[in-house]
Amino acid sequence: MIFVFKTNVDNISKVKKVTPKLNKLFPNSNWNFDLEDCDCILRFESDNNSMKEIIFLMKILGFECEAL
Incomplete structure (x- = not known):
């Protein structure tokens, strides 16, 4: 499955954090x-439906994350 998310991860420093x-x-x-x-798109390819877990993790790390 491929998921696409809108985020506020807008620089390499933030990418390194996640x-x-x-x-x-x-x-x-x-x-x-x-x-x-x-x-600031996050494209995520996974074998299972992990959309909720991805959003939850990003929010715990302090980032916005919304499925598109």
Whole structure:
């Protein structure tokens, strides 16, 4: 499944903050941020439906995250 989220992760420093958590909690997934997009898109590819967990994790880390 591919999920697309609008976030406020707008620079590499913020990406580095979430990277270890995303990699640890979702080790078999592929993800990336599009920092050039006005919505700071997070694209997330996973074998299961982990949308709620991704949103929850991002909010715990202090970031906005909304499914598109």
